[in-house]
Amino acid sequence: MTIDDVLNELRAKIADKLPKGITISGLEFEGPELVIYTTEPRAFADNGDIIRSLAKDLRKRIVVRPDPKMLLDAEQAIDKIKQIVPAESGLSDFYFDPDTGEVIIEAEKPGLVIGRHGSTLREITKHIGWTPKVVRTPPIESKTVKDIRQYLRTVKDDRKQILKTIGRKIHRPVSTKDQWIRVTTLGGCKEVGRSSFLLSTPETRILIDCGVNTGAESNGTPYLYVPEVSPLSSIDAVVITHAHLDHCGIVPLLFKYGYEGPIYATPPTRDLSALLQLDYIEVANREGKRPPYDSALIREALKRTITLNYGDVTDIAPDVRLTFYNSGHILGSAIAHFHIGEGLYNVAFTGDFKYEKSKLFDAAVNNFPRVETVIMESTYGGMHDMQPARREAEIEIQQVIKQTLARGGKVLIPTFAVGRSQEVMIVLEEAIRRGIIDNVPVYLDGMIWEATAIHTTYPEYLNVELQDMIFHKGQNPFLSPSFVQVDSPQKREKILADPSPCIVLATSGMMNGGPVMEYLKTYGHDRRNTLIFVGYQAEGTLGRRIQKGWNELPMSVGGKTEIMKINLQVTTVDGFSGHSDRRQLMEYVKRMDPRPERIITNHGDENKCLDLASSIYKKYKLETKSPMNLETIRLI
Amino acid sequence: MTIDDVLNELRAKIADKLPKGITISGLEFEGPELVIYTTEPRAFADNGDIIRSLAKDLRKRIVVRPDPKMLLDAEQAIDKIKQIVPAESGLSDFYFDPDTGEVIIEAEKPGLVIGRHGSTLREITKHIGWTPKVVRTPPIESKTVKDIRQYLRTVKDDRKQILKTIGRKIHRPVSTKDQWIRVTTLGGCKEVGRSSFLLSTPETRILIDCGVNTGAESNGTPYLYVPEVSPLSSIDAVVITHAHLDHCGIVPLLFKYGYEGPIYATPPTRDLSALLQLDYIEVANREGKRPPYDSALIREALKRTITLNYGDVTDIAPDVRLTFYNSGHILGSAIAHFHIGEGLYNVAFTGDFKYEKSKLFDAAVNNFPRVETVIMESTYGGMHDMQPARREAEIEIQQVIKQTLARGGKVLIPTFAVGRSQEVMIVLEEAIRRGIIDNVPVYLDGMIWEATAIHTTYPEYLNVELQDMIFHKGQNPFLSPSFVQVDSPQKREKILADPSPCIVLATSGMMNGGPVMEYLKTYGHDRRNTLIFVGYQAEGTLGRRIQKGWNELPMSVGGKTEIMKINLQVTTVDGFSGHSDRRQLMEYVKRMDPRPERIITNHGDENKCLDLASSIYKKYKLETKSPMNLETIRLI
Ligand SMILES: [Zn+2]
Ligand SMILES: [Zn+2]
Ligand SMILES: [Zn+2]
Ligand SMILES: [Zn+2]
Ligand SMILES: [Zn+2]
Structure with a gap:
């Protein structure tokens, strides 16, 4: 049996199960999905259960797409979508893909575009022909996400x-062996x-x-x-x-x-x-x-x-x-x-x-x-290899920061961009919001801001409480005004020159390079400041040496290696591990x-x-x- | 470094170590061996240690062959060999291979052609140019061995x-990884x-x-x-x-x-x-x-x-x-x-x-x-999974045979051709020679004879005692006149018709086919006869059924399946396992x-x-x- 035989057999089975009047104009595997092309997408949309029932019977992931000739003109389609979708959804962008018959709709509240059990989406499909896919308008724009989406649009034919x-390979008939x-x-x-x-x-x-x-x-x-x-x-x-x-x-x-x-x-x-x-x-x-x-x-x-x-x-x-x-x-x-x-x-x-x-x-x-x-x-x-509970770690880091700020010091936290940074950000945001620590700026230097932007793009991957805060209470902790992106050397210079108390999260996490080094050079001599390690410091890294108590460090300054003496407090807070x-x-x-x-x-x-x-x-x-x-x- | 570089380097090293006056006319890897071609094979032959010392220094298996132009005419060479080698060596055949410069000499006593530490061989080499290789004239001719040697001669160029x-691949220079x-x-x-x-x-x-x-x-x-x-x-x-x-x-x-x-x-x-x-x-x-x-x-x-x-x-x-x-x-x-x-x-x-x-x-x-x-x-x-010691098994099989022969019965031993058969043959030969059992014929049917012939071709692979008997006492138990090859259906008919006591070793070992079936059909009804199992009988084989005590067996006779009743004694002698x-x-x-x-x-x-x-x-x-x-x- 060839893969075309498989498709023909599936087509017969599907035709058999469809209500009278709905026909298939094409059938193809695309990746793991089985795509049904039809000139009656409205009929499919009207019968929400058809696809689910077909998927169950055929044990395949099924997608229905309108036959290309069914697609409404893009301008008209946008007007129609705006009519159907509630204004609070915050529609921000549209992208029509004639190959897939899909329109990607960016919205601040995708849930409102989707509707209960997908009812609004089906309504849209019915009127415009195009299959709508909804993505969230990122609250902080991520350059990475934007670039990737843009890139994928340019290579859509490929x-x-x-x-x-891939689809034909996945669904190839197999010989028993x-x-x-x-x-x-x-x-x-x-x-x-x-x-x-x-x-x-x-x-x-x-x-x-x-x-x-x-x-x-x-x-x-x-x-x-x-x-x-x-x-x-x-x-x-x-x-x-x-x-x-x-x-x-x-x-x-x-x-x-x-x-x-x-x-x-x-x-x-x-x-x-x-x-x-x-x-x-x-x-x-x-x-x-x-x-x-x-x-x-x-x-x-x-x-x-x-x-x-x-x-x-x-x-x-x-x-x-x-x-x-x-x-x-x-x-x-x-x-x-x-x-x-x-x-x-x-x-x-x-x-x-x-x-x-x-x-x-x-x-x-x-x-x-x-x-x-x-x-x-x-x-x-x-x-x-026991770690303190997360709650203990949170209390400890709050205490250290509170004490540092109280004596007029600054807090420097070396972290990797992805994971630990966002974890600490949430703890800081909560502590500031609740008044546990002073309302000082939290500077984010290195890739942290960009990684955070990606986090805000996918809130459904965060835990239930955060999702609840973001979706239902409209409170996104990542959007707190306390967080300040350091997006240029000039801005960093300004921050380094500013004597007021602050918290800095900077990469790299083990202090083997990255912007954290600039902060250490400036903050290192002042004994009021505190360096807080929240992650594992590997043997051989500068972070590990400081953790061990070294206070005279070889540093590269303008191409030459100089010995730098550091006086700031050094603390390790365990328990934030991923x-x-x-x-x-x-x-x-x-x-x-x-x-x-x-x-x-x-x-x-x-x-x-x-x-x-x-x-x-x-x-x-x-x-x-x-x-x-x-x-x-x-x-x- | 290419393989040719390797060979050039070796050539220089060898030239360096050779005494003045010995030169190399060619050098090549052939299989695992490094072959030196020379126009002075006599000089190599005169210096028995050169090759050993080169092999040790270069860590290679080294073979010296005469340059093709050094080789004596075949007829003259045979005459020369006959002059050098003692007559008792029993020269029986010669084969000249111009490609390798080798002559294969078949002799009944290869040791006499080789001489002490290879001295006679070196003498031959010196006079004929050809490199002599000595193989034993098989005391029982094996068709397999003969066919293989003949075949290898016909494909020598290939x-x-x-x-x-293969040689160049084995000795390829390797990258460290x-x-x-x-x-x-x-x-x-x-x-x-x-x-x-x-x-x-x-x-x-x-x-x-x-x-x-x-x-x-x-x-x-x-x-x-x-x-x-x-x-x-x-x-x-x-x-x-x-x-x-x-x-x-x-x-x-x-x-x-x-x-x-x-x-x-x-x-x-x-x-x-x-x-x-x-x-x-x-x-x-x-x-x-x-x-x-x-x-x-x-x-x-x-x-x-x-x-x-x-x-x-x-x-x-x-x-x-x-x-x-x-x-x-x-x-x-x-x-x-x-x-x-x-x-x-x-x-x-x-x-x-x-x-x-x-x-x-x-x-x-x-x-x-x-x-x-x-x-x-x-x-x-x-x-x-304990087995009796070999000695106990030997005594037991002798006893069973003795009793069977004493009551006028025949002994049938199903065995595989290779291994178990020859082991039992040696036990029987010794028992007959020592008079422990009667001097009855021992018939060998199936591939047993041919397998035994291969055993006699390679006595150096037998244990020290057997080698001693064969080489120094001139007593080869496999050549005992008690052993009779069954080499045609006519001969088998004659044996089956002969009422005198005898011992039969026949294949297959588990009685799922082979000549042993014919003997069972004839000997099976007589309660004086004995069937002796000396090897493992796998589940599902006829041997296993008989071992379990079945005495009514479905047998194919002239294309039809008939039930055969067997009365002969059935014994298993453990301890002969390989x-x-x-x-x-x-x-x-x-x-x-x-x-x-x-x-x-x-x-x-x-x-x-x-x-x-x-x-x-x-x-x-x-x-x-x-x-x-x-x-x-x-x-x-
Ligand atoms: Zn990992
Ligand atoms: Zn990981
Ligand atoms: Zn001589
Ligand atoms: Zn084996
Ligand atoms: Zn095996």
Whole structure:
């Protein structure tokens, strides 16, 4: 049976189920979706249940698109949309895509454009022919998001062809063969950095994460030259759990070495990945190193990215369904759950996860329809890797800031742009709003502002309380006037020269470069000021040295190295980590529903991986493994 | 550096070390050997130490061959050889190969042609130019051996080119890369049959064994379609531990699917493999099944086979040295020991082994220069898999035969052609010679005679006592007049009609076909006769049914199935197994020198592999693993 036979068979089945008078003018796989073209989109729109019922019967994700000849002229369509949608929705932009028959509607309140159970959308469809897709008008404009959307519009023809090719590959008829499922470890085992796994069946090969250890002199990239992933063109899909470079830093390079398939990621992961990959190139250039790839390859990756929201059950291969679940680590971070065969086996890759509710995110999901094997991170898997509770950390940082401001000092917090920064921002906003700390400006320097803008683009990826504040109380803490973007060297100069108390969040998080260095140079001599570490400081970084108590630091000033004496207070506030601590890792497994059969530990130093595996085995009687890189484990 | 640079460098080094007056006219890699062509072969021959010293300095296997223009005319050369060699050596044939400059001399006593420390050979070389190679005149002529030698002569040009290609590949200069060693399980794990492993480094991929489970309906062949061994042309070498089909049955097929490299095996394994592979085809044809491959592919395998004797340390890849050690299982069976890198790591694959001296073979070797990981068989690895000692089995079979003959009965022993048959033959010969049992004829039917002929071709692969009997006492038990070959249906008819007492060894060993069936039909009704099982009877075979006590058997007679009633005595004599029993497996590990770090168990039912591994771990505190098929274990 060829793929065309499959489509013909589906077409007959669909025609059979449609009410009289609705006809199909075309049928095509586009990525994981089955697209029905019709000259009667209104009839579909009138029968909200048809698509749902077809999807259920055919077990496919179904999209209905108007036959191109049904589309209303763009100007008229905009007028019509404005008539249908309530004015409070804040319509801000429209983009018509003749290829997909879609119109992208930017609105401040997408919910009002969608309507109850999609009723307003259906109304729009009925009148304009075009299929409306609603995206939020970002409250803080993100250059990254804007650029990506613009780029994707320019390559829409290409992308349509790519999606068709991918779609036909996903839904190809398969020959019955042996039955086995294997996981090959390509990086990130008994180490942190360069995470990468291959999940394979007789039919399919899926690469999960493809990270880089940016700090490593050698062995910084996954083992992509081994036969298991050769040629790269034989890989069916790449799945990215989240945007940190140790999980996605090498993805653009895959396209240089022959990969041609899709990348699956949540929408925030797509955008944050592009931001961090571009920054990776820039940092390399700034440090005079050879950049790992150029931005053209990042665009190539974007062109082939298919975004999936949490909970979307999606065919990504003839025998594999992927579902992303919230992992609580950073914006859009996901646990990738694979359902293999029809009820044969289920395996979940946690990526990095936080099994505790934070100011930004809900706790990681550990409740799946089914799961037999879990591959989980072990960053804090050691016996004694306990962290204070989030609440304690919040109180502690407030206290330190309060005291510093009270004595006329400034607060400097080195952070990475994505994750920790936004977490601390929410804590500060709340403390200022409640009057716990003085209403001083909070300066955001480095990529923090841009990363925050991406957070405001995807509020549905934040936790329930934040969503409630933003959607129902109209209070978006990120929009607090306390936050001031440092968007030019001139502005930074002005801030550095200003003697009034303030709080500065600046990159990089480990003080090995970035704007934080400028603040340290100016604030470092004054003993009233405080430097607060909120994240892990790796061995060999300036941050680690200061944390250890060094107060005479070699600093590069105008090309020469000078010794700088620092007098400011130095404090570390633990508990803001985006990773589960030891207790949370253990609880995560203990409370997992259903109970898995096997746990594979990775993403941690060797002793952490082994220690966690051995404790899980002893306490919960589950089979555990801590593989090395380059091993293959057979799951079934 | 290219391979030609390597050769030029070697040439300079060799020229440097040679005494004045000896020159090199050519230098080439041929298979694992470095071949020096010279116009002064006599000078080399006069200086017995030159080659040994060069080999040691250059760490290469060195062969000196005369420059083609130095070779004496064949007729004259034969005359000269006859002059030099003592008449008692029993010269029987000569074959001159102008390509290699070699003359193959067949003699009944090769030792006399070789002389003390090779002195006679050197004398011959000096006078005729040709390099003499001595092979034994087989005391029983083996059609297999004769055909193989004849075939190899007809393809010598091809073979020379192949060896050159292989040689240049083995000695290719390598780029320094990552350092890792992996073993991938392709078959024969937690099962018996289709044994196959891949040993890989960043530089090299070596396939060890490639067997078939002839009894399996599906899953009878190793997983050769997985990416780890794709394409097959990327495999550097195939190493065969022994000739049983569960270790070599699929080898010829490799050449159909793109493999082009060498096969390494001992000389008896090469010949017995060809015999058993041909029989595999014939059995398939006889049973109306599609044969697995045709004989052309068996010849293709022979053409690319490089034989190595026990103890020959041989470069088979830039970073891998292979050495075969006696495994005591069947003629030529070997433990394959791999030395990887320069002192980096050592791994031994036992294949099937017997850790007990038998009538035919010495006990398996467990003493290696170095060894870190051992992959060992577990056929009898279960807690209770004890076998009687060999001596007890010998006494028991003698008793049963004695009693049967005493009451005027006949003895029927179903056996496989290779291994068990020859073991029983030696026991019978000794018993008859010593008068323990009557001097009755012992008929050998099926492939037993041919397999025995191959045993007599390679007496140096038998144990020390047998070699001593054959070489120094001139007593070859296989040549005993008691043994009578059944070489035609007419002869079998005559034997079946003869009422006098006798012993019959006939194939197949599990009574699922073969000439043994004819004997059963005739001897089955007489209660004075005895059927003796000396080997394992698999579930589902006729042998197993009879062993269980069935005495009404469905038999095919002239195309129809009839029920046959049998009255003969049925006995099982345990203890002739070619496999180590549980105690021997444990002792083998316990007494291994040096002590390995890790033991991987395979070649046994799941519970046997697990049971053996767990006992070794508990008793000897060694790391153990019992992988499934399709796993990859990283050794370093
Ligand atoms: Zn992360
Ligand atoms: Zn990570
Ligand atoms: Zn002479
Ligand atoms: Zn065997
Ligand atoms: Zn075997």
